[in-house]
Amino acid sequence: MPKVGTTLSLRDHLGTVRARVGIARNQYKINPGLYCVGNVAAASPVLVTANYKLSFDALRRELAGIDAWILVADTRGINVWCAAGKGTFCAGEIALQVQRAGLEKIVSHRELILPQFGATGVASRELNKLCGFKGIFGPLRAEDIPRFLDNGKKADEPMRTVTFSLGERLILVPVEIALIWKPFALVLLTLFVLSGIGPDVFSVQASLARGANAAWATVLAILAGAFATPALLPWIPGRQFWLKGVLTGALAGLAYVYGGMDSAGTIEKFGLWFWIVAAASYMAMNFTGATPYTSLSGVEKEMRRGLPVQCVGAAAALVLWIAAPFIS
Amino acid sequence: MKDFRYIDGAAILKLDQEACIGCGMCATVCPHRIFAVQDKKAAIVDYNACMECGACARNCPVEAIYVNPDDGCGCAALIINSWLSKIRGKPVTGCGC
Numbered sequence: 056m057p058k059v060g061t062t063l064s065l066r067d068h069l070g071t072v073r074a075r076v077g078i079a080r081n082q083y084k085i086n087p088g089l090y091c092v093g094n095v096a097a098a099s100p101v102l103v104t105a106n107y108k109l110s111f112d113a114l115r116r117e118l119a120g121i122d123a124w125i126l127v128a129d130t131r132g133i134n135v136w137c138a139a140g141k142g143t144f145c146a147g148e149i150a151l152q153v154q155r156a157g158l159e160k161i162v163s164h165r166e167l168i169l170p171q172f173g174a175t176g177v178a179s180r181e182l183n184k185l186c187g188f189k190g191i192f193g194p195l196r197a198e199d200i201p202r203f204l205d206n207g208k209k210a211d212e213p214m215r216t217v218t219f220s221l222g223e224r225l226i227l228v229p230v231e232i233a234l235i236w237k238p239f240a241l242v243l244l245t246l247f248v249l250s251g252i253g254p255d256v257f258s259v260q261a262s263l264a265r266g267a268n269a270a271w272a273t274v275l276a277i278l279a280g281a282f283a284t285p286a287l288l289p290w291i292p293g294r295q296f297w298l299k300g301v302l303t304g305a306l307a308g309l310a311y312v313y314g315g316m317d318s319a320g321t322i323e324k325f326g327l328w329f330w331i332v333a334a335a336s337y338m339a340m341n342f343t344g345a346t347p348y349t350s351l352s353g354v355e356k357e358m359r360r361g362l363p364v365q366c367v368g369a370a371a372a373l374v375l376w377i378a379a380p381f382i383s
Numbered sequence: 384m385k386d387f388r389y390i391d392g393a394a395i396l397k398l399d400q401e402a403c404i405g406c407g408m409c410a411t412v413c414p415h416r417i418f419a420v421q422d423k424k425a426a427i428v429d430y431n432a433c434m435e436c437g438a439c440a441r442n443c444p445v446e447a448i449y450v451n452p453d454d455g456c457g458c459a460a461l462i463i464n465s466w467l468s469k470i471r472g473k474p475v476t477g478c479g480c
Contacts, residue, residue, distance in 0.1 A: 142454075174438035175436045176441065179442060180444055195414055212416065217415060294391075341459040341460060344459065348415070348434050349389050351453055352435060353390040356390060
């Protein structure tokens, strides 16, 4: 049985960084099965987790000085909460890993400590029927496991309550930005083509000069929607994310058209402002998928309001941007 | 989580107190602490904090809780895809997260 350490190596840290910026994130997994930390014995507790390497590392790094078994379920490299939502982190899969490892011959007790986030997918009462082990829900966060074990396997309210601190929000930003490089490249190409259209049919000079203005506006919109909005989330007024994005986008857009670009005319400035607002609003709205407090019903509700506004904003930007060289 | 509030009245969450046996599993597993067991029955004490994760419904032994069963982490890209799939009459496929 593989024994693993509780300190992460340079390679583990690099792997974490790669996953956090979205490089081969869907392949960052370990083999499912039974592992251990410390000097395990038959009476040592069994902690269950997912086979996303980031989840596994987040768990073991908190187990310094603890002797425990770690049972890794096959969630196809997805973290506990998302896998529970998708149904891959479930009682059937955990029971399968219990049987494959022959856990009943290895430990003297019949108890599995499940991450509370797994409750979305695991009905603990089903575990008993399927494999003879009783599932109890540990804390939400791995960092609370030592305290949970010391407390006689009792979780207090803070251990059971989800948080969304500045650090927890900022760590999600790189992947949000990395995941949109394809549409971003497509948008840039379109912007450079559109920017060249004018009274001379097509001007390479205008394409580069105006295109650069539009490209920087797009970068700013992404920063406003996917970085500033998550970072400042609790302090931006409003509850709907598309509205928060409109606010950050409107301010960023004002700063850009009045501070950053002297070469553009008034119509172009209006166009870029609309574009920044629409794109920032969309990026902010997309961040709902990464938060631990937005309901699917709520997101659908706000999208039915936000998406039309974003489309109108983008259409206005398009019309102004194409019309500008003909009018001025 | 009292410092983050989302749209009030949006979540689909129903508790059948008649069926409830007061085991308290919902109160244990909810990451937003919206249930409390009072007089041997579960009660929803903070409905608007519900994010529809479904942990309570999954762990209720008597199926007294109903939560929006639609799958999805709620990112806009996935929802747009699922809307498009519904319009085209194709099965809804998941996102990459």
